Each structure stands twice: as structure tokens, then as C-alpha cells.
Amino acid sequence: MRIVFLFSAWLLSFGALAAPGDVATLDRSTWPEQLSNPTLFDVASRAEILMFARVLLASESLDDASLAQRLGLRTINPDAVNRLRQRMWQRLLTNYNFAQQSCDQDASWCYLVEDMATLRQQAAKFQVSADSYYIKWSEPSRLFHAQYLDEQLRKAALFPQTSSEIDRFGDYERNGEQMHDRLFLLTFDSAANAAPDNTAWVTEYLRKANMTGTFFVLGKDIQARLSDRSVANLQATYSAQCIGVQGWEFRSHSYWQDWQDSVRRSAELVKSKLPENYVPLFRPPDGQRRSDAQGFFRSQGLQVALWDIDAQDGAGKLKANQSAQRVLTLMLLWRHGVINFNIKQDGVKTAMPWLVTQTALSGIGWEDCQDAFR
Structure with missing residues (x-):
């Protein structure tokens, strides 16, 4: 029940973020560690991957009309949006698998992720506790990823009528x-x-x-x-x-x-x-x-x-x-x-x-x- 409550709260907060057109940025000083070796790069990478996966999962609860409203558009291209989401999920899974190869050196943000289903499960219950070493990073990161996701979804929603770097037209x-x-x-x-x-x-x-x-x-x-x-x-x-x-x-x-x-x-x-x-x-x-x-x-x-x-x-x-x-x-x-x-x-x-x-x-x-x- 606690997970369901937290996820519902997250969905509500997802609809109360920045207006369309805001550009995402994150104050890296909120992250408490320097990227002073490859393992610490992986630690920070796992955290950003899980936070983005959580926001991406939450966005899937929006129907086409709600997403269009959120992005400040009259209509969207749902096929292009779905293609983007699928590519993002696949890349997140691949990246998390790379990032967890150093879990034996630092176990921070290391969870059981074996396939897409388990990645989505971890995203659904991902949270940062109030007494966490990383708590100052948590909310700024969530806001960053929600804004960044909006940027990408908006480009996909307009594609291909308005072309952009969001997708390719072919292998050339x-x-x-x-x-x-x-x-x-x-x-x-x-x-x-x-x-x-x-x-x-x-x-x-x-x-x-x-x-x-x-x-x-x-x-x-x-x-x-x-x-x-x-x-x-x-x-x-x-x-x-x-x-x-x-x-x-x-x-x-x-x-x-x-x-x-x-x-x-x-x-x-x-x-x-x-x-x-x-x-x-x-x-x-x-x-x-x-x-x-x-x-x-x-x-x-x-x-x-x-x-x-x-x-x-x-x-x-x-x-x-x-x-x-x-x-x-x-x-x-x-x-x-x-x-x-x-x-x-x-x-x-x-x-x-x-x-x-x-x-x-x-x-x-x-x-x-x-x-x-x-």
C-alpha cells in the first residue's frame, strides 16, 4: 500500500511541474560526491537512470489528450511518442546493466535489474529516504528529468511534421x-x-x-x-x-x-x-x-x-x-x-x-x- 501511495503522489506531482518550453538543468553541487573515479561515475549514473526511469514510467499514465495539454500542443503523434519511449526504456536498461558492473565496489543504487520488467518494477518503487546521504539531490534531479523528458516528448509529439534530432529517417x-x-x-x-x-x-x-x-x-x-x-x-x-x-x-x-x-x-x-x-x-x-x-x-x-x-x-x-x-x-x-x-x-x-x-x-x-x- 505504501508503494501505491507513493506512486500516486508522484503521478500527481508529475502534472505540476514546469511549463512547456522550460529548459532542464540541474545544479550538480546537490550531488554529494565528485566523479573522481569510474566507480563513482557509475554510482551517479545509476541514480540518474533510476530517477529518469521513474519519471518516464509516470508519464505513461497520461492519455494522449492529457499529454498534449501538458506539452502545450493541440495534437500529438502518439506513434512517435511511443517509439521514443521504447527507445528510452531499452537504452536505460542497457545503461543500467553497464552501470551496475561496479556494484561490487560500491553498492549505492544497486538493485535487482535483470530485464525490462524488473527495471520498470524498480522505477515504480524508487524513492530517496529523508535521511539519505543523497536527499539534497533527489528533488532537483526529479525536476530536471521531468523537464528534460517533456523536452524530448514534445519533439517526438511533433515529429515528423516538425523534424528534429529526436528520431532518424533512415540509416544514412x-x-x-x-x-x-x-x-x-x-x-x-x-x-x-x-x-x-x-x-x-x-x-x-x-x-x-x-x-x-x-x-x-x-x-x-x-x-x-x-x-x-x-x-x-x-x-x-x-x-x-x-x-x-x-x-x-x-x-x-x-x-x-x-x-x-x-x-x-x-x-x-x-x-x-x-x-x-x-x-x-x-x-x-x-x-x-x-x-x-x-x-x-x-x-x-x-x-x-x-x-x-x-x-x-x-x-x-x-x-x-x-x-x-x-x-x-x-x-x-x-x-x-x-x-x-x-x-x-x-x-x-x-x-x-x-x-x-x-x-x-x-x-x-x-x-x-x-x-x-x-
């Missing part, structure tokens, strides 16, 4: 779901902002840290840079890094009549001027692209490069520290994936180094950009 599109456990790829979008351009700072930081990232550039930006600097200068800026394209302009490639020319011109320009850095990847601005584009991308030798972990560091969304802490929380939850930063927001110069420092001893790895999406 890639995200980080197939990456190995504890492995992450850094990527950087150009976004719509003309300035500032933090590319030189970020590439220098990565080289000094012996790391790489994939920079998705706009064709018109590269053309403008070549008008006031040499090709050699641009090559030096991107030395040891990878460059994909985001189109000629930062605009939706879903309904733009010239979207093919946008992709083609950008790829040809980068490939001709920066051949050592070029990788055959197209990152759709805001994830928006056509569902019938497979033939075009295959003819161009391109893959569509999506992402799993969004820093939400666009103008006015999150401050640098909030963005960094959001990314770290999602790294603990998903345990691998493609991270998306905005190169034209100054916050990246704070958020990315903080993230690298916080995870330096945690046992994670940073994927080499040349090996990604192969």
Missing part, C-alpha cells in the same frame, strides 16, 4: 546511440549568431588537451573568412580538428527550396579549401531536414549527423554553468553520445573546459572526430 542518419559505453563526441554548431566566433579559442583548447571535435560550419561563414584571411590561416585554425557542414545559411532545410544547393555548395567549398579537416557530414540546423532526402545524401556521399546531448546554450536559454551541468547530467544518464555545443556563444569557453575537468578522472573517453559516424 547517425547519432550517438551506437557508440560504446562511456564514449562521447564533442560537436560544435555554427548556429544563427554572426558573432562572437569562438572557433580559434576552442580549437586551441582542444589541441592543448589532445582532444578533437567536429565543427559544423556554414558555407557563407567560410567564404567570409576566406575574404579577409588566407587559406593557410584557416587551415591552422582548424588544425587536427574535423569540419562538417551545416548548409550555406543557418535556416531550416525542411522547406527551403534551395536546400540541396545549400548543402552541396558548402560541402564543395570546405572539401576544396580544408581537405585535411573535411568529414562528409551534414548537421541540419535545429535538426530540421526533409524525410525524403536519402537519395540526395547518398549521391553526395554524405551522412546526416544528429546528436543526443544538447547543451541548450543558445542565446537566452541557459547560462554557461547551467549548460555545463545539464550536459554532465545527461552524460551520466545516457553514458555515451554526441554532445552539441554552440560555437557562437561565449559560454562554450566556460562550459566545455568545466565539463572536461569534472570528468577527467571518471573513466569516460572522448571519441576522435575522425572515427565518429563511421
Whole structure:
């Protein structure tokens, strides 16, 4: 009876959270331990997985009309929502199995999870006692995961009419779901902002840290840079890094009549001027692209490069520290994936180094950009 009561209370609280459009972030100082070794990374990972699983399970009690109201939508695509939930459950199960491999070293948040049924059972009764060492983390984490889940459900509810990174249109599109456990790829979008351009700072930081990232550039930006600097200068800026394209302009490639020319011109320009850095990847601005584009991308030798972990560091969304802490929380939850930063927001110069420092001893790895999406 106690479990039923607690679950009912949780369902009621699920309907009284943030309004649609709020961006999830979590103050990592509420977590009482540093990620100072791989085992402690697993401890924090198990906790975030169980908390998200609890919120995901609670969301399934909502019918389509209630979910649409919660997400601030008139209608939803229930098939896309259900596909997303199924993928999330499968990934949570896989991730928890990885995370519990260190339970013999630290048993915190270690419960019997053998299959999907037992994961759902543990999610249904998951709670943090008032005298727990982790109690200050509990409610902020619940709020984070409920808001984050809303973000993802809303994208799924609108898919494919409004395309986004939430789902793929085919195997010519890639995200980080197939990456190995504890492995992450850094990527950087150009976004719509003309300035500032933090590319030189970020590439220098990565080289000094012996790391790489994939920079998705706009064709018109590269053309403008070549008008006031040499090709050699641009090559030096991107030395040891990878460059994909985001189109000629930062605009939706879903309904733009010239979207093919946008992709083609950008790829040809980068490939001709920066051949050592070029990788055959197209990152759709805001994830928006056509569902019938497979033939075009295959003819161009391109893959569509999506992402799993969004820093939400666009103008006015999150401050640098909030963005960094959001990314770290999602790294603990998903345990691998493609991270998306905005190169034209100054916050990246704070958020990315903080993230690298916080995870330096945690046992994670940073994927080499040349090996990604192969």
C-alpha cells in the first residue's frame, strides 16, 4: 500500500511541474560526491537512470489528450511518442546493466535489474529516504528529468511534421546511440549568431588537451573568412580538428527550396579549401531536414549527423554553468553520445573546459572526430 501511495503522489506531482518550453538543468553541487573515479561515475549514473526511469514510467499514465495539454500542443503523434519511449526504456536498461558492473565496489543504487520488467518494477518503487546521504539531490534531479523528458516528448509529439534530432529517417542518419559505453563526441554548431566566433579559442583548447571535435560550419561563414584571411590561416585554425557542414545559411532545410544547393555548395567549398579537416557530414540546423532526402545524401556521399546531448546554450536559454551541468547530467544518464555545443556563444569557453575537468578522472573517453559516424 505504501508503494501505491507513493506512486500516486508522484503521478500527481508529475502534472505540476514546469511549463512547456522550460529548459532542464540541474545544479550538480546537490550531488554529494565528485566523479573522481569510474566507480563513482557509475554510482551517479545509476541514480540518474533510476530517477529518469521513474519519471518516464509516470508519464505513461497520461492519455494522449492529457499529454498534449501538458506539452502545450493541440495534437500529438502518439506513434512517435511511443517509439521514443521504447527507445528510452531499452537504452536505460542497457545503461543500467553497464552501470551496475561496479556494484561490487560500491553498492549505492544497486538493485535487482535483470530485464525490462524488473527495471520498470524498480522505477515504480524508487524513492530517496529523508535521511539519505543523497536527499539534497533527489528533488532537483526529479525536476530536471521531468523537464528534460517533456523536452524530448514534445519533439517526438511533433515529429515528423516538425523534424528534429529526436528520431532518424533512415540509416544514412547517425547519432550517438551506437557508440560504446562511456564514449562521447564533442560537436560544435555554427548556429544563427554572426558573432562572437569562438572557433580559434576552442580549437586551441582542444589541441592543448589532445582532444578533437567536429565543427559544423556554414558555407557563407567560410567564404567570409576566406575574404579577409588566407587559406593557410584557416587551415591552422582548424588544425587536427574535423569540419562538417551545416548548409550555406543557418535556416531550416525542411522547406527551403534551395536546400540541396545549400548543402552541396558548402560541402564543395570546405572539401576544396580544408581537405585535411573535411568529414562528409551534414548537421541540419535545429535538426530540421526533409524525410525524403536519402537519395540526395547518398549521391553526395554524405551522412546526416544528429546528436543526443544538447547543451541548450543558445542565446537566452541557459547560462554557461547551467549548460555545463545539464550536459554532465545527461552524460551520466545516457553514458555515451554526441554532445552539441554552440560555437557562437561565449559560454562554450566556460562550459566545455568545466565539463572536461569534472570528468577527467571518471573513466569516460572522448571519441576522435575522425572515427565518429563511421
